[in-house]
Amino acid sequence: MAVLFSIIPGVAHAAPDRSVGVFRAVPAATAAQAQQLSGLDQNVPTPVTFDECHKDIKNGYWTKNRFASCTITDMTYQRFACPEAGCAVIGTAWARVISTSNLLPAQRRLEVATRMVGWSLTGVVTDAMRFGVSMSCGPRYTTGTAHCDDASAQVLKSVADWRAQSDETHVFTMEGTDPASPADSPSVQAEQRTWYVGERHLVAEETGDRTTLVTGAHSAYLRCDIARQLDPAYAAGSDCAFGFQPLYILDNSATSGFTASATLVRNAMTSFSNTYPGLRQGHFVPGNPGYQGTGANRTYPVTRLHYDTAAQAAHRTTAELACTQHWGPGYATRPDGLVNACAAYPFDTTYDGATLPTPGVDRGASYAVQPVLSGDYQALLANVRQFLVANHLLDGDGYWVYPYA
Incomplete structure (x- = not known):
């Protein structure tokens, strides 16, 4: 309904050999869009207002976040004077219609x-x-x-x-639930992910005359679940979300606590060839929506990995091995007495995290690592x-990473 549901789903971008579900991919961010999103709390979703x-x-709707669109x-x-084609218009009406949808x-x-x-x-169309x-x-x-x-619901007023x-x-x-998919893990099945669809269009009362009306019709899907109730530390916000892959924005104004780690992510997006292992392993990093509105280096969303802690550990081991190979086994030791960590992008908590290449498979996605102060990386x-958590992104949901500068 784009009063009710204002996201029109499309084909999801998927990593090779792995589906990321049916969430629609967000178009490449423009500098203006990033500026609208920029701010101290740009990654924390808030309701959308009329103003x-x-x-x-391009899209016919604006999505503020996974819970708010308009x-x-x-x-x-x-209204025409007679049913036949070519009859004169005897009355018109025009109005601006703003519709907001907040979960x-x-x-x-x-x-x-x-x-x-x-x-x-104008003409025969009156206030009545x-x-x-x-x-x-x-x-x-x-x-x-x-x-x-x-x-169904209808609002019809003079x-x-x-x-x-x-x-x-x-x-x-x-309300209600979809049957669990046998292809899902028991943990995902327990979330009771359930899909809904809605439509919205404008209406005018019947007059008996021939009329035309720009209806502004929209339709979309949304998904509900009980993940927040099972674990509030895993998912928050509404218990439903629009089918939208949001931007995680690294804004300079909000990265003061992890500047070195943010720089690694930004370099992976904008100068991947200068990172390690970078092009030595593959051709690109996932999650890039296209930097500064140019669409350059656009890839596909990264995907949240929550339940498979063994896979997360494997990503961490691969990243730390790369840090050791390039900076030596003492990379964690700093002259100031503090400790370095091996920062990595994509993050360990994604299906796209640091992974050794598969023998005999063409080099595709890759990753970037860099020793940084442990506290800096933990803050990121x-x-x-x-x-x-705030955007209710569940295991298997995709999102983009946007290093706004």
Whole structure:
């Protein structure tokens, strides 16, 4: 519904030989988009408001984060003098329609708000004519018990009523579950991931005459689960999320506690050939959405790895081996008496972490390591974890890493 659901899913970008699910990949970030996201709390999701919503010409909607999105539609209505083609237009209506969708914290509920303003009427269309928005909500799959408390909802008011009260809000509750997939691990099955789909379009009351209306129709998927209830340290925010792969942003203003580790990530994105092992192992690093709006070096999202601690340990072992090979077995010892850690990108907590090449397989994705102060690297990892938890990114969910400078 893009009042209700404003994300239109598409084909996910996947690492070789590994699916990252059905979340839609975010377009390459532009410098302007990064500036909008830049700030002290840019990785902590907050609700979207009418006033901050803006048009995204390319996508038709704006996604602030995995819990908040909005659309702006210019509603255009025409009434004709007769049913035949070529008849004169005898009345028109125009309005700006702003729709926000905010998934409520710690709930399976979606607050949908619609604002209709800036009315312009001509001819036979008067303030008594009624316009509004129609929404539907239901399961994506029919094999389980998933459903919404309201299968459909409609707000239809006269222009006079919209002018008197421009904002309307409706809340949908997603209920039930999809059957567990046998392909998922027991840990993932326990999360009860369940998919819903919705639609939204603008409506006008029937007049009996021939009319046209720009409906601003939108549709999208969202996923709900009980992961937060099972482990609040693993997933927070709403118990549902839009199908969106967010940006983890390394903004200079927010990386004062881990400048060396942030520099490693930035170098991996912008000058990969100058990192180690870099091109010695593969051609690129995952997670790059395209630096500073150019789209250069764009790859595919990295994917959160949570449950398989053995795989995380293997990534750590591979990274530390690379640090030892390049900087020697004493890389952890510093002249100031402090201790270095082997910082690595992609992070150990991704399926894309440091991995030795497979014999006989063409070199593909690679990684970068660098000895940095242990406290610096631990601060980066804590910041990444905060982002993952706050954005309700579960095991197998993808996200991009954007080193905004």
